[in-house]
Amino acid sequence: MRYGHRFSKWLNVGGEVISSFNLNDSFRFSYLTSGLYLNGALSHDSRLFWCTNTWWVVNKGATATYSNYEYLGYTIPLKEGRSITPMVGAIHSWKLYQDADIAAGFYYTVRNWSFYLWGNDLLKEHPRLVMGIEFIL
Secondary structure, three states: OEEEEEEEOOEEEEEEEEEEEEOOOOOEEEEEEEEEEEEEEOOOOOOEEEEEEEEEEEEOOOOOEEEEEEEEEEOEEOOOOEEEEEEEEEEEEOOOOOOOEEEEEEEEEEOOEEEEEEEEOOOOOOOEEEEEEEEOO
């Protein structure tokens, strides 16, 4: 479930709640992820923008975690309703009990479809890469 509201081009607020189930354990509940999104433009044309995502994860049988993701991005328009958007940022716990982690990626957008490649833990032993597809109805 996801919802957002645009107050102005400078400030948007959204939220998301995701239930996760273990496919190897008869689809039993595993954890709940809740997110608060804040983002907005940093330039008049809205190409340069900021965003921050705050995540609260409630794990079955474990302590809940809180983390924050901050990013800067820039949308480069291409022909025929296409664009590419590189982004770079940091991920950290709320209490900063671990070093901040660099995160980077980009979106390639074609009209209502976005394809993205995203990564974090890039300088660690097991980097994380995510590929995804998003679309707007």
